[in-house]
Amino acid sequence: MILIRLAASFRSRTVRFCLATPLLIVSLHAGPWESLFDGKTLDGWKALGGQAPYAVEDGSIVGTTVADTPNAFLATQRTYGDFIFECEVLQEGGPTNSGIQFRSQSLPTYQNGRVHGYQFEIDPSPRAWTGGIYDEARRGWLYPGTLNPAAADLYQLGRWNHIRIEAIGSSLRTWVNGRPVSHVIDGLTREGFIALQVHSVGKQLEQVGRRIRWRNLRIQTSELVPSPLDAIPVRNLQPNDLSAAERAAGWRMLWDGATGARWRGVNQTGFPAQGWTFANGELRCAPTGAKPRGGDLVTQESFGAFEFQFDFRLTAGANSGIKYFVTERPPTEGALGLEFQLLDDERHADAAKGAGGNRLLGSLYDLIPRAVALNGLGIAPRIGEWQHGRIVVHPDHRVEHWLNGINVVEYTRGSPLFKSLVARSKFEKNEGFGLAEKGPILLQDHGDEVHFRSLKIRPLR
């Protein structure tokens, strides 16, 4: 069959308009489409959650916001595992948050039947994260719009927008108006219903009466042909896993998930004989108080410009960190390097030290504080749970720290500002601090239990 995708957005500095650009995608063996909506009734659907009403009008399903009710959902009676889903969405009467649940569930055993699971986000707010993937009532943001900022312009308020979701095996992908938005790899839930969300508006009366319309809802469940891989970033939540899309983008594992290969102790040639352990796909630094300790780990390899991703799980009160461009010094002095700080901000005393918060989780330790208040974003640090870090060192020496999908620190190695910060820091006497051309990456043993997994790196040019 032949599938034609429409709508590409072009932008100039003075003019912004939309141009229909046919992107021809020919899939010779794709399976048949099944309609999820007969255009006249809500047969095959059921209401869950809050009291927002759903109706049929002019061949579309219409949901309307009401005050003082929780998130409402119109869910399919059937469940779907692997599928390709498409529909169109139009918002009328002003912006309001919405979304489309998929592989989602409502279980008596989970928060009294609260709808939870993957959500294709519809977000007409200024941040414009439509097409991002949110884990409703469960883990929060899996793929915030920050990961693919080029997609922020795709969704248009007040117009019909074309939406596509591909959920095939562990690969979850979304499109808005023919352009790719999100790519998550996750295996937590393999099957569930599809549901149209009308988000709670609480007591914001100006948001009452806004309408969300869905039409042309259809699904394929057999003979699925995934779309070709796009160049957008992949967020892989499967532990120590490297997807084909990540491999194609140049990523490789920096830890094999089971042994000490690629790593060694600081000032040592081999992996420490004690302190660090491997179990269940986790690289664990010895519990707080345990002795003897393993000391810091460094990569066998050195890196210049690179992108590094890691999952980490902090225990209560823990201090640790990822150092990069590391210089090894005599054992009594410790290894020196730029540090992505890992800390339980609430319980560790170091949080209040330094200056202006420059020792909080995600900060460039003792130099640049984490720039973003994360609590409002549904991405707050979670002690005891897996969190995600990313360090990007560009070839032009710009550096970024990302925490749970948000860019929290930006600076340029060697810039006047960088040098002035170092000159008034713990590192003021360390000539050339952080300016090495290359260096290993270090996992810190600060005496506390911390867990790592999914350590991945790719060189940048």
Place this chain on the structure above:
Amino acid sequence: MILIRLAASFRSRTVRFCLATPLLIVSLHAGPWESLFDGKTLDGWKALGGQAPYAVEDGSIVGTTVADTPNAFLATQRTYGDFIFECEVLQEGGPTNSGIQFRSQSLPTYQNGRVHGYQFEIDPSPRAWTGGIYDEARRGWLYPGTLNPAAADLYQLGRWNHIRIEAIGSSLRTWVNGRPVSHVIDGLTREGFIALQVHSVGKQLEQVGRRIRWRNLRIQTSELVPSPLDAIPVRNLQPNDLSAAERAAGWRMLWDGATGARWRGVNQTGFPAQGWTFANGELRCAPTGAKPRGGDLVTQESFGAFEFQFDFRLTAGANSGIKYFVTERPPTEGALGLEFQLLDDERHADAAKGAGGNRLLGSLYDLIPRAVALNGLGIAPRIGEWQHGRIVVHPDHRVEHWLNGINVVEYTRGSPLFKSLVARSKFEKNEGFGLAEKGPILLQDHGDEVHFRSLKIRPLR
């Protein structure tokens, strides 16, 4: 007559193409065009400066770069005062700097006949300042491309580009491919030749043999009708002058050029009785060593989000500064505020203090060093000459310091980084430093002679 302008550039994240967009500009009373080139000979032109050859080929004038010769010029034998000039330019064989002189001169009394004056810059380097106005062999950059970054995409290497210059009275304006690039107000030279530049390539042999073609050169000198005013920034070099374009953009004078109106002494209600003087349109802080001194000046008015421009002239070894969001304290403690540092970096001892250069000219004093090395840009600080400063405080609290047309400091008031910088600065004990909602602007009397003029402000929303 009807003049049709062509070529507008549209850009998307994935596709970039050029689209012919007719912009219809109807000028009913414009004067007649006179051709400056007959298509066959160089009649009416003369060679000046270096040895690069000029020839006629296929209806265009062709200049070719050669090694080891100064900048070369093909100049009109006639001179022009007020005019509208148009031509087309094509570069072949790779990028090389070029330009079109206007109101320019070659005088035995000025550097042995060296060609000098206004130049419409042709700059295919990555910074892409084509259409900027450079004062050749005289004051350097008057309108660098930094002032209008939206124009950086207009000029296309390897294609014919349409160029327009309007020099009418003190107003000098440029266009590339139908879009406005520069707007300078300056009265230094009112008449001179037009000349086509082939820039020196020195010993860069890979740049030898590159060709610049000009065609369809034409000029209007009577019944001139200026183009409607555009929204691009104006750089007004006329002392204490406010042009119609600046007024339209919301600018007003913060000093009237002759009295103490709008200003007062810190902790005083009136203008200081001594120390500060007005003469020749300059506001002068008393000579170094003179006593008694006037102390700091502040505006009568307070400002929140604003854009402030100022010309300043430092004497050798001088220290001064512009403070904003100023808080007045008892006379023994001095006024407190964020400071755009003014300093003779070469001669004043404060240049080496602070940390990492955060007390150099243009820096946010003791907090953020000037981020840019200015010497390579033709915009180096010039002690004893007029320089230009600009402070932009956006409504979202982002702040910029500009020095001689270049953005040298950027920060956000109240950000975690800002607070961490303050916490390790001279201001560490000043609770809430720099965070006032509004405050006056201050001219510092640091005991040295410094001159100000052209103080202009506009509120930002």
